[in-house]
Amino acid sequence: MEKQRLVRELVAIVGSKWVISNPEDLLVFEYDGSVSRGLPDVVALPSTVDEVSKIMRLAHQEGIPVVPRGSGTGLSGGSVPESGGIVLAFTRMNHILEIDPVNRLAVVEPGVVNIDLTSATSKYSLHYVPDPSSQRACTIGGNVAENAGGPHCLAYGVTTNHVLGTEVVLANGDVVWLGGKTCKPGYDLTGIIVGSEGTLGVVTKIIVRLMPDPESIETLLAIFKEMDKAASAVSAIIARGIIPAALEMMDRLTIQAVEPAIHAGYPAEAGAVLLIEVEGLKEEVAEQANDIEGICSAEGAMEVRRAKNALEKERLWAGRKNAIGAIGRLSPNYYLLDGVVPRTKLVEVMRKMADTGQRFGFQICNVFHAGDGNIHPNILFNTQVHGETQRVLQAGAEILKACVDAGGTITGEHGVGLEKREYMPWIFSDEDLEAMVRLRVAFTHGAPLNPGKIFPPRKARNE
């Protein structure tokens, strides 16, 4: 379809104000939070499911790629329109449609910003658990697409554990409900949609579970001279049978980036810090906090601090939640990885990683969800230096391979997107991938819905 006509058709659906087609305006839709880039042909900002359905029908008829986008904070290129087409931006569909405090659920549109949901439910002493570091910016729709995690997912599970149902617009424009407020018998189709990275359908409503705020919270900061000791403290805490609400680790370089920016109170001389949070009933929390303090000391912590009030707690967390962005101070670009390793292999993989960094001549910051072995190595580089982007991708691949070799996997919460699709064969056989592609075709009938994502290009061609 000729671009002019496509724009006219889209304008007829959403209005001229909400169709973006000037080249200079499209430029700001070429990125997300990752290193991937791709220019859309046109951006449409629908406000209702009906508009989404009409756009999908139009795209389906014309065979135009559709790429859904929330806030563009993703870290694997999930919302980057690699092969052009229509970007469906959900910024306007940002309404919380229902909060049901008695049944502890909410119905939201995909463009609702993650933290806005928790702010809206706080008056009922309820909150939405998955709390990615980007929660002030990222949308629930994006979280559903990527099956996002967050520090507090260690004890309570990631997005898929908190989504009860979704309204989905299929590639041909049909609108269906998968799942619902009460448990539905039959196949768990909601579970298939969550984490499908926008390749099966476009989510237009989401029913999420809300959790009651805990009676008591303790936030601890354990300071270590060396990363190894911090890692063994992590294993020791879990081995004791304690599942903290959050168990986060940051290394020396990360601390050096965070402190000048956020003043979280992490000591500059530390080799690593653990940020640990326990929550629940008052007595239980007090006991667990004491246990953790004891374990950390026994494992060689230089010091264990406790947040004395809400302000101190907020400061400790501000350091963690702003860590990735603060790394932007150390270097013009970074390549943020999202590997998973069995907790017991943490030390081993960290050593391999340091070795890779040294060989390639890159500095690597580490900030991660230590409790569930979800590591976020951050390789510092500069796209302006010729050939560096290529080398950083190689180094990243080597590190992720080390995770897989240790029995882990290539993504914990950022999704596969564009950047890790080539690594899928490391963990899945050809038959596995074929089966997934067949599932995709069952939903899309081959329509280019967020094309190029998840599967290695040759696999996708078999569709």
Next chain:
Amino acid sequence: MAEVTKSRALLSEGLQTQGESGLYRCVNCGFCLNQCPTYIELGLETESPRGRLSLMKAMSEGRLELTKGVIGHLGLCLQCRACEAVCPSGVPFGRLMETARAGIVQHQPGSLGTRLVRSIVFQGLLPHPRRLALLATLLRFYQRSGLGWAMERTQVLRLLSPRLARMNEILPPLPGKPFSTDSRIVPSLGNKAQRKVAFFSGCVMSMIYAEVNEATLRVLSKNGCEVVVPREQVCCGALHVHSGERDIAKNMARRNIDAFMGAEIDTVVVNSAGCGALLKEYGVLLEDDPLYAHKARHFAGMVKDVTELLTPLPLEPGLGEIKKRVTYQDPCHLAHAQRISQEPRQILKSIPGIELVEMEDASLCCGAAGIYSITQSELSTRLLERKVRNIAATGVEVVVAPNPGCMLQLRLGLKRAGLNVRVAHLVELLDEAYARSTPTYPLKI
């Protein structure tokens, strides 16, 4: 092609030399999005800090020309710097946007009419205190003659020029006499002076809020300061910097530095957030001036907002009771540019009788943003209406906003909404509280 070369040239002068390292600090994390008033209102990436930075990047890389559309996106920025305050990577957004605006002015000077108005306001008027005082007198005559009232009622002005009509509507009744910078020295009341400070009076504050400036002198004097008001000071140049007129601003900065460096002082006190933010950045503004760079850094280091100066001291006792429900609006250039938000609230809470009721989104821009309310009146009005709704929801009697731009804008919004809420500067309330319980507290200084 000529266009590309030209816009690249302007950006290599500006963005690349001054800000490239800053520009490339942006890692697209998006944390700024929901702090940005224009993104919140419009929901478009093009009107977000991240979007604007990527437009600047694309221009500095020669991928994008400085088109009308790009100028429009950059022009819609309020320069409130809410994005800068939350940016984990430390992108100096304010400085980058100022540089981009300067580039636009060079590249696209605008129509003859626009250039004429700019030249009159930025060069002919603002740098000259006496001309400003004369203008204030003329405007006051216009108001007292009933002409201003007639203009507002008959809508004549609206037909002639919507911009003029808006200015007419914004202007509150002017004081009998503008604040005069007359080299006077105000002694410390009571005990021996604990510190010697100089007062920066500000051009808008002096013209429109002369009484707030007088109140500031009294409150400072009551709190152990000997205050000098240097005669030769001029407008700070903030409106110039935000509009891309950096060179004029540099000249004014030099004049101010000369005016203040003569006095034996340890602090320069300012009660206008917008001025304070720029005064604190004089060191950066003049960093390439070999004669002034050092002096500018020294001067900038002495600047303190009045709320900043008063909070570490325990306030001098003698504050009478003001039984009022009050809400606080964070001026952008205090909260985001100077990162001062707790101090004013602490001061308010220390006044007996005042009940501080927080409004929703207190730190979101009210839409004043210097001359934005006149140049981008549509979006400015939307932000103002949102702000007025939030103020109304608190049910307060007073809204405090220690910055002249915010005070003018809020007064306009509340008047339009027919709400009986007083707009006050923080020092006005302090001054009134002292006047209530201290018999010796002077009415004039």
